[in-house]
Amino acid sequence: MRHSAKFNFLLPWGAAVLTGILMFLGYAGFDQFYLEWFFLVPLLWALRNQRPARAFWLGWLAGIVGHGGGFYWIIQMFQQFAGAPWLAGVFGLLLLAAANGIVLAVWAWGTRLLTRDRQWYVLWAAPVLWTAMEKVWPEVFPNYLGASQYRISHLTQIADFAGILGVSFLVVYMNATLFWVTVRWHEQRGVPWRAVSALAVTLVLVLGYGELRIREVDGKLATAQRLTVGLVQTNRGAADNHLAVDLMQKEHRDLSRELVAARKPDLVVWPEGVLSVSLASREGSLPTWALGDLATPLLFGTCLQIKEEGETRFCNSALLTDASGRILGSYDKTVLVPFGEYIPFGDIFPQLYAWSPYSAKFFSGRSTEPLKLGNHLLSVSICYEDIFPTHIRKLMRGGREGRIPAVMFNLTNDSWYGKSVEPMEHLALATFRTIENRRSLVRVTNTGISAFVDPAGRIVSRTGVWTREVLVDRVPLMEGRTLYGAAGDWIGWLCAVISVCGVAAATLSKKARAAV
Incomplete structure (x- = not known):
């Protein structure tokens, strides 16, 4: 029994580490882009039944592992750029990973807070909160999740109106839907066909838009003046x-x-x-x-x-x-x-x-x-x-x-x-x-x-x-x-407003229940 309890305690932390590993392996450079379609599923599974405060620490661990693995080259940068010793470079990497990891920490905390009563809220809460954090959290080296899909041209064309944040939103939405399908299947409640259909329709629209925009760009390229x-x-x-x-x-x-x-x-x-x-x-x-x-x-x-x-x-x-x-x-x-x-x-x-x-x-x-x-x-x-x-x-x-x-x-x-x-x-x-x-x-x-x-x-x-x-x-x-050129990161600011309103409503609801 003691070993079982210890295993159950460690399992969520192991899931957080797995999310971090999948995160950097799926990113540009390592180029296993398909891993980003489900890298958040282990962490989301670990967040079930967790208090929001513990969800924060689980998310932070995942963020530290993900950014630490993806930005390992920071060590050499500190040595070359600032003349710092190797140990200082390692310390700099840990600081950077911890700072950037706050994105996942706050995301995990907010996602758990918003889905505590209605778990299916993850379908909108996860992508909205992630996009908001990518927009508002200051980073020395911004590393938008959407960049992992740079080789999938038909997925990335939405950036001309939604920016790279729009692609990040799409990737996290895919993760959230796959998680929800997994939960429902595990609970033997069948496949959530509405959620699956919504994702399928979204992907068809995105891919269709990508095809149209690529054809339009290619048409302009054929007649463009060149240097x-x-x-x-x-x-x-x-x-x-x-x-x-x-x-x-x-x-x-x-x-x-x-x-x-x-x-x-x-x-x-x-x-x-x-x-x-x-x-x-x-x-x-x-x-x-x-x-x-x-x-x-x-x-x-x-x-x-x-x-x-x-x-x-x-x-x-x-x-x-x-x-x-x-x-x-x-x-x-x-x-x-x-x-x-x-x-x-x-x-x-x-x-x-x-x-x-x-x-x-x-x-x-x-x-x-x-x-x-x-x-x-x-x-x-x-x-x-x-x-x-x-x-x-x-x-x-x-x-x-x-x-x-x-x-x-x-x-x-x-x-x-x-x-x-x-x-x-x-x-x-x-x-x-x-x-x-x-x-x-x-x-x-x-x-x-x-x-x-x-x-x-x-x-x-x-x-x-x-x-x-x-x-x-x-x-x-x-x-x-482009629309992005005119409107900028509108999707990031919109998601930030929705996130603030959602978190505020969830907090007030919790206080109201406690007062009863």
């Missing part, structure tokens, strides 16, 4: 920015000259942080020898030193130059990486920078204006900015004059994360920006994965990870806006 773009990936990691600067820059110039001679692109693109440039203003020209004497426009990442508003600023920037080296425009990274590109509260406590000598102190950009190449408007983002839907949506509004860009570019350095799943996770998340805004994405990194992604979120071509390659494609220039 031939060449990407240069030299396979030089972040350390080479300090240890082999001249060699790294020479390799970019040499590969670019070969590319231009063979393919004659309209634009060559280099990744984040290739050159260090000091400017008196954002106008003028750069020496063509430094750019490879390509006689071709160049978009490249730079550590920019510039004096503005009476102070010297260091920015993680992108510069666009024409064939003669004349600067056509610039963009400064706005969403900076904490502890890598700045230290939180470092302006108030400057000593923090002395304690972390590898951390940079970049100025956060302010401009959202597109860059202009001839008659074409380009939206440019840097590094992990492309995993923030609201930031890319802001850039796609076209700045003060509303000049809507025709294509999106992202310049990235993913070498901080070593040979891990991070480059694929990053690319998978970025592909959703193409669907949300119906624009192609040109993404160049120094060690991979560089890629061309079409407006339906399909990866047209890509490089490997830690490979030396060039990549060329004819990128379609698109027009128009």
Whole structure:
């Protein structure tokens, strides 16, 4: 009896761990996407008959395991980016996993609270609460559940009106329905055909919408004006920015000259942080020898030193130059990486920078204006900015004059994360920006994965990870806006309101019963 009681006590915790394992194995990078269709079923089963407070801890454990397994590369990031020892990297991973795991913790607590009296409420409570948490909970590295489905194009097209949050909602709705079917079957009460039918109809509508939108996109692609773009990936990691600067820059110039001679692109693109440039203003020209004497426009990442508003600023920037080296425009990274590109509260406590000598102190950009190449408007983002839907949506509004860009570019350095799943996770998340805004994405990194992604979120071509390659494609220039571009994360805010109202009603109902 004692062993049986101990087993029954441990079983819910084991189910929570299983959910966490299924969660990271089903995510982008590990790419077992089908696991995400039922990864929550073990946790939901464990939540039955639990108090909401215990449900919170079960959900948190699942979240810590899921994020700890999926973000294991954080350890190397802390070592490379901030010069931290391995033990500090492990501690950083645990902190990040615990912080992101709050999403599952609150979700589990709220789901149990709302389904305590009517278990079938799980069909709406689970997806609504999850979507609300993905919207409102702040994360250093947002990792929307919907990104796990990036390869299933017919499922992801709903992102053009509901964003990536809409895909997350759909995935959790599938989990909730499968759980409800399991419960009813276990209780020998038969199959809940209404719930099954509702899910089936939903999937048919989503897949049908996906087919229609893909056909529409393909029709526009067939007649779209195109820009031939060449990407240069030299396979030089972040350390080479300090240890082999001249060699790294020479390799970019040499590969670019070969590319231009063979393919004659309209634009060559280099990744984040290739050159260090000091400017008196954002106008003028750069020496063509430094750019490879390509006689071709160049978009490249730079550590920019510039004096503005009476102070010297260091920015993680992108510069666009024409064939003669004349600067056509610039963009400064706005969403900076904490502890890598700045230290939180470092302006108030400057000593923090002395304690972390590898951390940079970049100025956060302010401009959202597109860059202009001839008659074409380009939206440019840097590094992990492309995993923030609201930031890319802001850039796609076209700045003060509303000049809507025709294509999106992202310049990235993913070498901080070593040979891990991070480059694929990053690319998978970025592909959703193409669907949300119906624009192609040109993404160049120094060690991979560089890629061309079409407006339906399909990866047209890509490089490997830690490979030396060039990549060329004819990128379609698109027009128009999407519902998501106009309304943003409406589904996230709607789910947040419903969640607050639902939790409030459940809490008041509990108090009323206690008072009787």
